[in-house]
Amino acid sequence: MSWENNVRKVEPYVAGEQPKQKDIIKLNTNECPYPPAPGVAECAKQMCTDNLRLYPDMNAQKLVDALASYYHVKPEQVFVGVGSDDVLAMSFLTFFNSDKPILFPDITYSFYDVWAELFRIPYHQCPLDEAFQIRKEDYMVPNGGVILANPNAPTGVPESMEVLEEIIRANSDVVVIIDEAYVDFGGESVLPLLEKYDNLLVVQTFSKSRAMAGMRIGFAIGNEKLIGYLQDAKFSFNSYTINMPTIEMGVEAVKDDAYFKEITGKIVATRERVKKEMTQLGFTFTDSKTNFLFATHKNVPAQQIFAALKENGIYVRYWNKPRIDNYLRITIGTDEQMDAMLHFLRQYLK
Numbered sequence: 001m002s003w004e005n006n007v008r009k010v011e012p013y014v015a016g017e018q019p020k021q022k023d024i025i026k027l028n029t030n031e032c033p034y035p036p037a038p039g040v041a042e043c044a045k046q047m048c049t050d051n052l053r054l055y056p057d058m059n060a061q062k063l064v065d066a067l068a069s070y071y072h073v074k075p076e077q078v079f080v081g082v083g084s085d086d087v088l089a090m091s092f093l094t095f096f097n098s099d100k101p102i103l104f105p106d107i108t109y110s111f112y113d114v115w116a117e118l119f120r121i122p123y124h125q126c127p128l129d130e131a132f133q134i135r136k137e138d139y140m141v142p143n144g145g146v147i148l149a150n151p152n153a154p155t156g157v158p159e160s161m162e163v164l165e166e167i168i169r170a171n172s173d174v175v176v177i178i179d180e181a182y183v184d185f186g187g188e189s190v191l192p193l194l195e196k197y198d199n200l201l202v203v204q205t206f207s208k209s210r211a212m213a214g215m216r217i218g219f220a221i222g223n224e225k226l227i228g229y230l231q232d233a234k235f236s237f238n239s240y241t242i243n244m245p246t247i248e249m250g251v252e253a254v255k256d257d258a259y260f261k262e263i264t265g266k267i268v269a270t271r272e273r274v275k276k277e278m279t280q281l282g283f284t285f286t287d288s289k290t291n292f293l294f295a296t297h298k299n300v301p302a303q304q305i306f307a308a309l310k311e312n313g314i315y316v317r318y319w320n321k322p323r324i325d326n327y328l329r330i331t332i333g334t335d336e337q338m339d340a341m342l343h344f345l346r347q348y349l350k
């Protein structure tokens with residue numbers, strides 16, 4: 001017998017590559033190509049490092065209050081974490097505690113099955129249809145909870161509010177989590193449904209639309225009781241997760257709504273322009289409402305294009321997985337970055 005028999009073994013989530021070279025065009029992990037709001041840099045400059053002696057406010061109250069005021073909810077309805085990965089992991093641990101399987105699509109954020117395995121939560125992956133939309137009947141069966149990314153990743157495909165509401169309504173005996181990591185790029189948030197459904201938890205992040213992936217801020221909004229249970233689990237695990245600079249800089253990011261709208265608007269405009277230009281090169285797409293495109297080419301295999309781009313210093317994301325192995329997920333960068341990619345593709349595909 002070896003001690004290894006008593007180890008919790010997991011197959012970890014594989015994130016997109018974070019290459020060290022400076023001169024590459026990095027379109028592989030859905031980061032924002034623009035800097036955070038100017039107030040964030042100002043805040044960093046003014047930061048009083050004396051306070052680093054002290055533990056941070058474990059409730060991150062300033063950040064919670066800023067988010068509550070921005071989204072017109074009570075502070076008791078807001079939970080913040082170290083990126084939405086932390087918020088989602090804590091939510092799986094707290095809410096998916098049934099013997100019945102939790103449900104999520106076969107093609108979605110590839111961390112969901114990792115958390116389910118880690119926490120030993122039974123799960124069932126429901127196949128998306130040919131257009132990568134969910135089949136709502138799949139979620140109308142006995143289950144231990146539901147998690148859906150909307151818009152979905154890596155497809156970029158949004159679901160209608162009607163379908164999501166039907167799923168939330170039909171599952172009143174479990175928690176339904178809607179992961180809105182990409183909602184700020186033209187998607188529609190289910191936040192207004194919180195008034196009607198107490199089993200709904202909405203999760204968002206500062207990593208994409210607020211240009212702060214490096215800071216690690218995510219948050220959940222739900223009814224007070226739900227958030228209370230989430231806090232009980234969090235404070236039973238690690239209280240001081242959000243550090244003091246993060247709280248201060250996060251508040252600055254939320255304050256500057258004009259900048260937020262400016263950069264998300266720019267990314268949406270670039271996305272639609274690049275889509276038009278790539279269509280002329282023989283690509284087709286899902287109707288992405290995110291900060292990335294999910295693209296396939298009519299004759300050149302995606303894996304080949306992926307390798308050629310990488311060799312030329314342009315990193316996009318590719319998965320050698322059933323149903324999506326002929327697609328590229330391309331993060332929307334600045335106009336200059338996208339022009340460089342288009343320039344390469346025009347030559348390469350000629």
Ligand code: PMP
Nearest residue numbers: 083084085109153181205207218
């Ligand atoms: N949800 C989805 C659907 C994502 O694509 C990501 C980004 N990898 C996350 C959540 C987590 O993002 P973060 O932890 O940076 O908030």
